[in-house]
Amino acid sequence: MPAHTFQTSRPLRGTIRVPGDKSISHRALMFSSLAIGESTIHGLLEGEDVLATAAAMRQLGADIERTGEGDWRVNGAGLGSLLEPKNALDMGNSGTSTRLLMGLLASHGFASTFIGDASLSGRPMKRVIDPLGQMGASFEASTGGTLPLMMRGASPAVPITYRLPVASAQVKSAVLLAGLNTPGITRVIEPVETRDHTERMLTGFGATLEIGEHNGERLIAIHGEAELKPQNVIVPGDPSSAAFFMVAALLVPGSDIVIENVGMNRTRAGIVSALRQMGGSIEEVNAREVGGEPVADLHVKHSPLQGVDIDPAIVPSMVDEFPVLFVAAALAQGTTRTTGLDELRVKESDRIAAMAAALNLAGADVEEHEDGLTIQGTGGEPLKGTPKNALVKTSLDHRIAMSMAVAGLVSRDGVSVDDITPIATSFPTFMNLLEGAAA
Ligand SMILES: O=C(O)C1=C[C@@H](OP(=O)(O)O)[C@@H](O)[C@H](O)C1
Ligand SMILES: C=C(OP(=O)(O)O)C(=O)O
Structure with a gap:
C-alpha cells in the first residue's frame, strides 16, 4: 500500500492530454x-x-x-x-x-x-x-x-x-x-x-x-x-479524468491550462456545467467530432468559486465527478449542497462517506446526509491538510485518491492518502501528468 503526500502546488500551466475514455x-x-x-x-x-x-x-x-x-x-x-x-x-x-x-x-x-x-x-x-x-x-x-x-x-x-x-x-x-x-x-x-x-x-x-x-x-x-x-x-479523452485537472486548475492560484481532446458528450459533461455554475472559467475551444463523439479542448483558468445548490437532475451526467466536485466546494465561498447521490454509495467505495471523512480529516467543513453532502467552503483559503501521521482512507477507490490529491494541492500541510495504487485502474498517467503540469 504505497501512501503518498500531495503538497501545495505551483500553478498548473501548459497543454495536457488525459487518457482515453x-x-x-x-x-x-x-x-x-x-x-x-x-x-x-x-x-x-x-x-x-x-x-x-x-x-x-x-x-x-x-x-x-x-x-x-x-x-x-x-x-x-x-x-x-x-x-x-x-x-x-x-x-x-x-x-x-x-x-x-x-x-x-x-x-x-x-x-x-x-x-x-x-x-x-x-x-x-x-x-x-x-x-x-x-x-x-x-x-x-x-x-x-x-x-x-x-x-x-x-x-x-x-x-x-x-x-x-x-x-x-x-x-x-x-x-x-x-x-x-x-x-x-x-x-x-x-x-x-x-x-x-x-x-x-x-x-x-x-x-x-x-x-x-x-x-x-x-x-x-x-x-x-x-x-x-x-x-x-x-477513443476521445476521458472527461472523468479531465475533471481532476479542471478542478486543480480552478483552485490553484495562477493556473492556466488547456486540456486537449476531452469528450463532451451531453450525457457526460455535467461537471463542466456545475463548475461553471460555481464561477469557474472553462472555455471550450475547437469543438469537433471524434469517432462519433463530441470533443473539445478545455481552457481552464484559476477562478474564485462560489458555493451552489447542485440540481439532482444533473447527477447522471457527472456521477463519477462528485468526489472532485466536493473538493472544489470545500474551497469555494459559501455553502454547496448536493442531493440525489444515493448511487455514490455503491461505487468502488461509499463515495459520500469516504469523501466526507477524507475532506473533514483534511480540515474542510463537511456534513454528510443520506443522499449527499453539505459543504461550507473556505472562500479560497487553503485547507489545513491532514494531521501528522493521519492518512486519508482511499478504500480501493481511484477517484477518492485522485480527488484528495487535488485537495493536497491547495492545503497548508499537505494531504496524505493511504494508497495511491488504485489510481492505475482508470488513470495510470495521473502522477506524471500532475507533476508535469505543476512543474
Ligand atoms: O457504463 C459505464 O461505462 C459506466 C457507468 C456508470 O456506472 P453506473 O451505471 O453504475 O451508474 C459509471 O459510474 C461508471 O464509471 C461507468
Ligand atoms: C464507478 C466507476 O467505475 P466502475 O463502476 O466501472 O467500477 C468509476 O470509474 O468511477
Missing part, C-alpha cells in the same frame, strides 16, 4: 470482439479496468493485440461464437467490465464465473441479475447478489422490456448487450437518461437500435441476432 474503451474492446474480422482501436485507455476487459475477451476467444501506445488490434469471432471460459473471469476493480460482460454472456449458452477484488465483491449485482434472469440466465451468487458469482447463459434467451429501477448505464447496457444475441427485440426504458455510449457505438458497429419515447421516458429497442462489422474506433 474508460466507458468507451471497455465497449470498444467488447464490440470489436463480437464483430467478424479485424477492428483497430486508437487511444484506448490502458488502465487496469480496461485491461481486465481485454483479458476477459481473450478468454472468450477474441484475438486482441496491443500494437502501440493506445493502439490495439482486435480480431473478433462473431456474435454467438464466444467460447466458454476455462477459468474464472477476473474483473479486478471494474463494475463496468462485470455488468456489461454479464449482459453479453447472459444470451450465450454456457457458464461463466465472475470474480473481483474486495471493493468489487461488495458491489450490488442484483440490479443485473434481475433483468438477465428474466431473459433466461440463471445464477449462483453469494447471498446478497455479489461476486463471486456463477452465471449460466440462456440460448436462446428471451427478449424483454425492462424499465430501469436505478439510473445506471451499466444496467441499461447489460440488458442491451444480452439483447444482441437474443431473437426478437429487447427494450429498455430509461426514466432518467444515462450515458449513451452503448447506443452510439453499437449503431456504429452495425446493430439496429431505435431510440424513442414511452410515456415521456426514453425507450431503446435493440434488434437481436445482430451481425456486427469491424470498425476503426478512435
Whole structure:
C-alpha cells in the first residue's frame, strides 16, 4: 500500500492530454470482439479496468493485440461464437467490465464465473441479475447478489422490456448487450437518461437500435441476432479524468491550462456545467467530432468559486465527478449542497462517506446526509491538510485518491492518502501528468 503526500502546488500551466475514455474503451474492446474480422482501436485507455476487459475477451476467444501506445488490434469471432471460459473471469476493480460482460454472456449458452477484488465483491449485482434472469440466465451468487458469482447463459434467451429501477448505464447496457444475441427485440426504458455510449457505438458497429419515447421516458429497442462489422474506433479523452485537472486548475492560484481532446458528450459533461455554475472559467475551444463523439479542448483558468445548490437532475451526467466536485466546494465561498447521490454509495467505495471523512480529516467543513453532502467552503483559503501521521482512507477507490490529491494541492500541510495504487485502474498517467503540469 504505497501512501503518498500531495503538497501545495505551483500553478498548473501548459497543454495536457488525459487518457482515453474508460466507458468507451471497455465497449470498444467488447464490440470489436463480437464483430467478424479485424477492428483497430486508437487511444484506448490502458488502465487496469480496461485491461481486465481485454483479458476477459481473450478468454472468450477474441484475438486482441496491443500494437502501440493506445493502439490495439482486435480480431473478433462473431456474435454467438464466444467460447466458454476455462477459468474464472477476473474483473479486478471494474463494475463496468462485470455488468456489461454479464449482459453479453447472459444470451450465450454456457457458464461463466465472475470474480473481483474486495471493493468489487461488495458491489450490488442484483440490479443485473434481475433483468438477465428474466431473459433466461440463471445464477449462483453469494447471498446478497455479489461476486463471486456463477452465471449460466440462456440460448436462446428471451427478449424483454425492462424499465430501469436505478439510473445506471451499466444496467441499461447489460440488458442491451444480452439483447444482441437474443431473437426478437429487447427494450429498455430509461426514466432518467444515462450515458449513451452503448447506443452510439453499437449503431456504429452495425446493430439496429431505435431510440424513442414511452410515456415521456426514453425507450431503446435493440434488434437481436445482430451481425456486427469491424470498425476503426478512435477513443476521445476521458472527461472523468479531465475533471481532476479542471478542478486543480480552478483552485490553484495562477493556473492556466488547456486540456486537449476531452469528450463532451451531453450525457457526460455535467461537471463542466456545475463548475461553471460555481464561477469557474472553462472555455471550450475547437469543438469537433471524434469517432462519433463530441470533443473539445478545455481552457481552464484559476477562478474564485462560489458555493451552489447542485440540481439532482444533473447527477447522471457527472456521477463519477462528485468526489472532485466536493473538493472544489470545500474551497469555494459559501455553502454547496448536493442531493440525489444515493448511487455514490455503491461505487468502488461509499463515495459520500469516504469523501466526507477524507475532506473533514483534511480540515474542510463537511456534513454528510443520506443522499449527499453539505459543504461550507473556505472562500479560497487553503485547507489545513491532514494531521501528522493521519492518512486519508482511499478504500480501493481511484477517484477518492485522485480527488484528495487535488485537495493536497491547495492545503497548508499537505494531504496524505493511504494508497495511491488504485489510481492505475482508470488513470495510470495521473502522477506524471500532475507533476508535469505543476512543474
Ligand atoms: O457504463 C459505464 O461505462 C459506466 C457507468 C456508470 O456506472 P453506473 O451505471 O453504475 O451508474 C459509471 O459510474 C461508471 O464509471 C461507468
Ligand atoms: C464507478 C466507476 O467505475 P466502475 O463502476 O466501472 O467500477 C468509476 O470509474 O468511477
